[in-house]
Amino acid sequence: MSRKTYPGALAEALAPLGFKREGMDLSRRHDDLLEQVNVQVSQIAGVTANLWTRNLATEDLHRQVFSGRPPAETQIFLTRIGTIIDGHDRWWRRDPNGPAELADAVRVHGPPYLESHRSLESQADWFGRRELKWRNSYSRIYLALTLYRLGELDEACAALRNPAKALAPSDQAEIDILLRWLGCPGRSGEVASQGRASPPSISQSPALRRGNFPPAGAR
Numbered sequence: 001m002s003r004k005t006y007p008g009a010l011a012e013a014l015a016p017l018g019f020k021r022e023g024m025d026l027s028r029r030h031d032d033l034l035e036q037v038n039v040q041v042s043q044i045a046g047v048t049a050n051l052w053t054r055n056l057a058t059e060d061l062h063r064q065v066f067s068g069r070p071p072a073e074t075q076i077f078l079t080r081i082g083t084i085i086d087g088h089d090r091w092w093r094r095d096p097n098g099p100a101e102l103a104d105a106v107r108v109h110g111p112p113y114l115e116s117h118r119s120l121e122s123q124a125d126w127f128g129r130r131e132l133k134w135r136n137s138y139s140r141i142y143l144a145l146t147l148y149r150l151g152e153l154d155e156a157c158a159a160l161r162n163p164a165k166a167l168a169p170s171d172q173a174e175i176d177i178l179l180r181w182l183g184c185p186g187r188s189g190e191v192a193s194q195g196r197a198s199p200p201s202i203s204q205s206p207a208l209r210r211g212n213f214p215p216a217g218a219r
Helices: 004-015 056-065 081-086 098-115 119-128 139-149 154-157 170-180
Strands: 020-022 024-029 034-042 046-055 076-080
Touching: 004 020, 004 024, 004 034, 004 098, 034 098, 046 056, 046 081, 046 098, 056 139, 056 170, 076 081, 076 098, 076 119, 081 098, 119 139, 139 154, 139 170, 154 170
Parallel strands: none
Antiparallel strands: 020 024, 024 034, 034 046, 046 076
């Protein structure tokens, strides 16, 4: 009788929870979210599992803003299973019980972790909503897009102001594109995108949360 591989053991343990395996990854959809588990193998450390969430609606909004250019994947709440369990990194070495132990750890601790971060508010926090300093332009762009989906247009515009002095010209160009798309006031107070109405609030349009975005010219 052959011993289960790590991906095979995880696939068996997580299938009842809606996860489907593709290679070293296991994924499930929840509304606009793609929740994923990845098996990471190291010749030195052994095997562990990474977990994260992608917001496909926010990625689609990114494509709309930047004219269809493929966005970087939104690997939100990226962490390893050991960190979720007790704050310590854990790797399973060459152990016949390793696949079953890792699969059980992910089954017990993984889904509750992913499910606790499904709100747009949690995603905004992950991208740095409560941080005064910029991490990088990637985080700020996705923070602004997430705030837009929450109906917080003024906060989205503010999040794009005062970039780091070392910001690359190409990154600043992307920030400027998003400022114009959002219709944020320019440096001298002018509206960056003339004739553009403010997006509706979430109370007026809960579809924004679900990823149903109006065409750019209709806003």
